Amino acid sequence: METLSKCIAERPGELKKLKDAGAKVVGTLGLGYIPEELIYACGAVPQRLIKGGERQAVDEAHAYCHTAFSTFHKAQIGYLLGGKEPLYNSLDYLVVEAGDWFSELAGMHVYAEKRMPTTWLGIPGNVDFSGALQYFIRSLEKLRATLEELTGKKLSDEKLKEYILLYNEMRSLLRSISHLRKTPSPPISGLDFIKLNHASFYCEPHAYVDVLRSIYNEMKDTVGVYTAGTPRIAIFGCPIAEGDYVLPRLIEDAGGAIVAEELCGGIRHFESNTVLNGNLMESLAARYYPPYPRDPWKYPWGEDLPALYTRIIEDYNVKGVIWYQLMYMEAFAYLGHIVGKRLKKLGIPMMTLQSEYDLEGRMEANRTRVETFVEIVRTSGKGA
Amino acid sequence: MDVYDELMQLTGFEPGEAKEYKSTLKAGLQKWLVTEDDVRFAITERLPKCWSTNLEGMRKILGCWLKEFIRVVMPTPEETKVCHVLYPQPGMLYLDPIKRADPSIQVGVPDCLATLVGSAYFGVGWKYVEAAEREGAAIEQITCSLNKARYGLHVLGILPRADASLAFHTFCEDAALADQLIHEWDGTRTWTPYRVRDIPFAGDPFDADNINYFAASLKEGHRKAEEWLGIKITDEHRKEAMEILGRGFIEIMSPIWGHMKADPAPLNANDVIYATLPIASALDTGYDDFFKANAILQEELMQMVEKGEGVVPKGTPRVAWRGVHPWGCPWLIPMCHELGLSADSPEAFLFGEFAISNAMDAVGGEEDMYMLMARLLALISVVGTSVDFVYQSTSDHMKEYGMDGLISSTYRPCRAFASHSLMVARMIEQKMGLPCITPDVDIYIDRGDFPKERMKTILETFADVVKKSKAKREGVKQ
Numbered sequence: 001m002e003t004l005s006k007c008i009a010e011r012p013g014e015l016k017k018l019k020d021a022g023a024k025v026v027g028t029l030g031l032g033y034i035p036e037e038l039i040y041a042c043g044a045v046p047q048r049l050i051k052g053g054e055r056q057a058v059d060e061a062h063a064y065c066h067t068a069f070s071t072f073h074k075a076q077i078g079y080l081l082g083g084k085e086p087l088y089n090s091l092d093y094l095v096v097e098a099g100d101w102f103s104e105l106a107g108m109h110v111y112a113e114k115r116m117p118t119t120w121l122g123i124p125g126n127v128d129f130s131g132a133l134q135y136f137i138r139s140l141e142k143l144r145a146t147l148e149e150l151t152g153k154k155l156s157d158e159k160l161k162e163y164i165l166l167y168n169e170m171r172s173l174l175r176s177i178s179h180l181r182k183t184p185s186p187p188i189s190g191l192d193f194i195k196l197n198h199a200s201f202y203c204e205p206h207a208y209v210d211v212l213r214s215i216y217n218e219m220k221d222t223v224g225v226y227t228a229g230t231p232r233i234a235i236f237g238c239p240i241a242e243g244d245y246v247l248p249r250l251i252e253d254a255g256g257a258i259v260a261e262e263l264c265g266g267i268r269h270f271e272s273n274t275v276l277n278g279n280l281m282e283s284l285a286a287r288y289y290p291p292y293p294r295d296p297w298k299y300p301w302g303e304d305l306p307a308l309y310t311r312i313i314e315d316y317n318v319k320g321v322i323w324y325q326l327m328y329m330e331a332f333a334y335l336g337h338i339v340g341k342r343l344k345k346l347g348i349p350m351m352t353l354q355s356e357y358d359l360e361g362r363m364e365a366n367r368t369r370v371e372t373f374v375e376i377v378r379t380s381g382k383g384a
Numbered sequence: 385m386d387v388y389d390e391l392m393q394l395t396g397f398e399p400g401e402a403k404e405y406k407s408t409l410k411a412g413l414q415k416w417l418v419t420e421d422d423v424r425f426a427i428t429e430r431l432p433k434c435w436s437t438n439l440e441g442m443r444k445i446l447g448c449w450l451k452e453f454i455r456v457v458m459p460t461p462e463e464t465k466v467c468h469v470l471y472p473q474p475g476m477l478y479l480d481p482i483k484r485a486d487p488s489i490q491v492g493v494p495d496c497l498a499t500l501v502g503s504a505y506f507g508v509g510w511k512y513v514e515a516a517e518r519e520g521a522a523i524e525q526i527t528c529s530l531n532k533a534r535y536g537l538h539v540l541g542i543l544p545r546a547d548a549s550l551a552f553h554t555f556c557e558d559a560a561l562a563d564q565l566i567h568e569w570d571g572t573r574t575w576t577p578y579r580v581r582d583i584p585f586a587g588d589p590f591d592a593d594n595i596n597y598f599a600a601s602l603k604e605g606h607r608k609a610e611e612w613l614g615i616k617i618t619d620e621h622r623k624e625a626m627e628i629l630g631r632g633f634i635e636i637m638s639p640i641w642g643h644m645k646a647d648p649a650p651l652n653a654n655d656v657i658y659a660t661l662p663i664a665s666a667l668d669t670g671y672d673d674f675f676k677a678n679a680i681l682q683e684e685l686m687q688m689v690e691k692g693e694g695v696v697p698k699g700t701p702r703v704a705w706r707g708v709h710p711w712g713c714p715w716l717i718p719m720c721h722e723l724g725l726s727a728d729s730p731e732a733f734l735f736g737e738f739a740i741s742n743a744m745d746a747v748g749g750e751e752d753m754y755m756l757m758a759r760l761l762a763l764i765s766v767v768g769t770s771v772d773f774v775y776q777s778t779s780d781h782m783k784e785y786g787m788d789g790l791i792s793s794t795y796r797p798c799r800a801f802a803s804h805s806l807m808v809a810r811m812i813e814q815k816m817g818l819p820c821i822t823p824d825v826d827i828y829i830d831r832g833d834f835p836k837e838r839m840k841t842i843l844e845t846f847a848d849v850v851k852k853s854k855a856k857r858e859g860v861k862q
Contacts, residue, residue, distance in 0.1 A: 066802035098582035101557040105803040122582030299576040330525040337520030
């Protein structure tokens, strides 16, 4: 874990070295639909824009956008236009997902102010429509052509396959580590797992996979860090950004075990790998664009999207849920309402905690709420 | 004569028609939770002060909206199935073929009616919004009141459960999101025609893949409607709908825009919206009365322009109103007039002369209805086109009308509006050197969170700046 923390801290310096050596750094903004494998294979360096948790970045954004705009995306605007964040200052190019309006509008704000070279990755929202996957494949092809032009390098199948396999391994290892949390006493804390996941956006992937492998080997046979009866909590809802760790800390300080999370684009999705089927771009598309809603901006939700959450409850033996609601990300509030109803049927308590990266300013009140919730889960016999 | 009689008089009903319609009106208003006091408010405060009810054509247009408002909750006995779309999307073009395929299907844009009539005439929109907020449309997240009202109508049981709800995502993410809540609430079947917004940042706004996908998605929406409603939509139905669109553009929109170039403008901004919007919305009650009312209005406008009459004195500084005109707060328009500003020519979105004219030019000759819609929407949506394109149509409009400033309304709950409004205002200020403000108003439902006094202070200051800026520019010219 120390290696990974160091990797995150040293990322801006690392990017500078890569740029000095001629590499192009491509920032990616969205919910995790942009394949980093493709960017690496085209000879560029991806940098997922996932930093957050700092009120100052949000305030910086208010100079450009409306206050009632997604907290996470305001932070991205603040970092991109504020000019104070070395990591964000390193970018040569921006790829923005056109699949949720916050990412789109954040991209437009940055383009309008800075004329930063930007391209979209078009992602259809009606996932059950027959032409949707084809559109996404075309979007990936356009991105590939853009990246080839940016780097001056032609994408080779060999290179792409190499990175697809590497990322498959990365996801498999993350999945295996996460599955260790299904045990009565998980060997890794929730906060550590979230940080481990976030590190995947900052570290060179070969090195990261090596670290993951050693972490997994170390953990797979170890005794867990939690005692029996510890309330098993899941965090669902809006993305938890890298650096936005107040809530996980509060839960763990209150004696809860975070055993699972579904935080949309806030973590790397690791539940499935790319299945190679001959055409690599199509294989990638099928992995990144599943035929069911993976976030609240894909329609129709039907039962598929709520089921994403209830499945986790079952798989990880979750006994209580905290819904993390960033301000002005209304899609999650609507979804939280529906998921809350499903959880009620299952007898699983859920609490919503709202944040505009201001939890620290109301720390005692939030601590009391979280402690009370964890206690409720514990005393209601819902502990492990 | 009671308040209901007065309401019908003020909204252009003929005496015989009014007598026959009164019981339907009362029952419909009751269903919409409009009380007698609300009707009194409409006839004494709202309608006479915010619209040109001195004009017969305008009264009749207000009446068309009122009848549609009642119809959506009081279907005819023959209407057994219901299909909804939502504003903002060109409901007429999309719903008319469905109505033609089977006249026993009630088609409607209920959110538009809840706001344009329920809120704007009677001030009751907050009731629908609060119902939505009680059932998951979280108040603190500050979301679109238009879509909250739509969901609230289902929660309150004001609307019948729709057999098909086809909420475009083109403009608005909240529309598709609200549909998910509506489906959860009463099982309404929904589908989302979707335009991916990977729009070119500059240059030609038409990307072939993008337009083709959207057109196919629109077609799929109709296919769903056919399946769910048990109908068959033919080329003929689509052609007839396209003809109404063309007729609306030629007979209504173009002449009104022409008249509005006069100094002084003969209509206020509220009038313009209500006179043109049915072409973008949809009328289950049909378009005949609406075209007739418009014909009367245009006769009146011609005379007014000839006589040099208007809603403000000649020479009053003019400012453009960009974005959806805030019909949720129709009092803003008379307030501007009191402060010596004419903000009567809205631009952009579904009503803007330049946005629509440019779009109509660009799609001229398109015979496939879905392609036509896809291409039109690519040019007139809020976030469906590039900021540079929006800037261009706004600045063209301002030059053409000799505008002295810009009110680029932001609307806190609409992320798209708020974002584009701020970007465009900054560009107009920087590139054209004209004063701009970006006031925060609720464009759909006035529930008091944008108080009149605060708006008055903002507009008062802006009016001073505009007048000084105009005087300075005219001084330089001389």
